[in-house]
Amino acid sequence: MNDLASLRDKIDAIDTELVRLLNERAEVAKEIGTIKNREGLPIYSPEREDKVLRSLVQKSQGPLRPEAIRAIYCEIMSASLALEKDVAIACLGPAGSNSHQAAKSKFGSSVRYLFLSDVADVFREVRKDEADCGVVPIDDPDHGVANSTLDQLAESDLVVCAQIALQTENSDSNVAAARFFVIGKNTNPPSGNDCTMLLLRIEDKPGALVSALEPFKTLNINLSHFASRHAAKGSNDVFFFVEAAGHTRDLQMVDLFRELSKRCRAVKVLGSFPKAASSEV
Ligand SMILES: O=C(O)C(=O)C[C@]1(C(=O)O)C=C[C@@H](O)C=C1
Structure with a gap:
């Protein structure tokens, strides 16, 4: 057998084991979901996700880069969330908008997204329980601070439960980070960070x-x-x-x-x- 074929056989064996382990992990997440649903606890746990990601990045010996580990685990936890509940995330539309990209970089591709036309609508959908969480802009390199988000935060009883930094490229091809807040009804326990x-x-x-x-x-x-x-x-x-x-x-x-x-x-x-x-x- 040539080198390429035998290396691919190795990858096939590793993938088979990985999928088995991923499904085993998903079964555990479903059990966690049953407890959370029974006890009325929030399904999305940003402080737990942060702890998991920090610990995995710290333990990893490479060659995967930390961003790769974060991206892979974002999808793994997205799949867990979707197994625990039909999770909906409200953000500014249309599909593919900066808000949607930011939301996907946090919640992955297994959850449902609701596209709204303004920040007040995102807050309203979360308040009405039409969405589990909302993603709203807070500041970006081109437009500065999002005053509509500040005004909603001042009035609303919803809380900020996570933040998202999205790398964006402006017209001069400079890369800068736009920041978004995840808003929800629940106060997070401490993550240590x-x-x-x-x-x-x-x-x-x-x-x-x-x-x-x-x-x-x-x-x-x-x-x-x-x-x-x-x-x-x-x-x-x-x-x-x-x-x-x-x-x-x-x-x-x-x-x-x-x-x-x-x-x-x-x-x-x-x-x-x-x-x-x-x-x-
Ligand atoms: O630990 C939990 O509370 C879970 O629901 C599991 C899990 C995970 O897949 O690791 C999934 C979603 C939560 O946001 C946090 C973590």
Whole structure:
């Protein structure tokens, strides 16, 4: 037998074993799905997916690149999700849009996608349980921050449960990352690698913002993103959206919220979710 044929025989044997193992894994995922459905737990577990991916990337000795491992496991977990429930993800259409691509890079090709025409509709479909989660833009290199998403987050009781970085190419062929949020109804448990999006409502007067940000410095909590919006018409308040390192259940977050509540008109937690993988940003 020539080299090529014998190497292909080897691959056939490995594939047979891989598919057997994948089906065995899928059976376990179905059992997890039965428990989750029985106990009313969320099917999508971003903190668990993040832990699985980080641990596999760390254990892998190559030659597969980390991005390849992430892409393969995105599809494996997508297939698990679809076996656990008829999972639907709402995003901005049409099929093939940046939002759809971002959603597919997180949820894979086994789940169902609903295409909506604006961000408010994505929030509405998730609130009505027509979709399990929604994917909405938060910032992109060409258009900056998506104000419609900030406005919906300020009003809505939905939370940010994951983020997605999508590499996009602009007209000058520069590659940059557009960021999207996954929104849902459930608060994530800690993954050990989280950040928290907060909305601070602050009076529009000198020194108010500096005072509100001071506790982050004192408690040594890193801030990674920052955006502002005027609160409702006729009000003299400004909304500041900040992304801080850590999870709301971290001990130092308790201290942070106590300090913030003294310095801000209102503080709203928009969600704690796993940080993007370093190769994604
Ligand atoms: O561990 C779980 O909760 C599962 O449902 C299994 C699994 C997986 O395939 O590993 C699938 C979907 C979840 O989002 C997370 C992980």
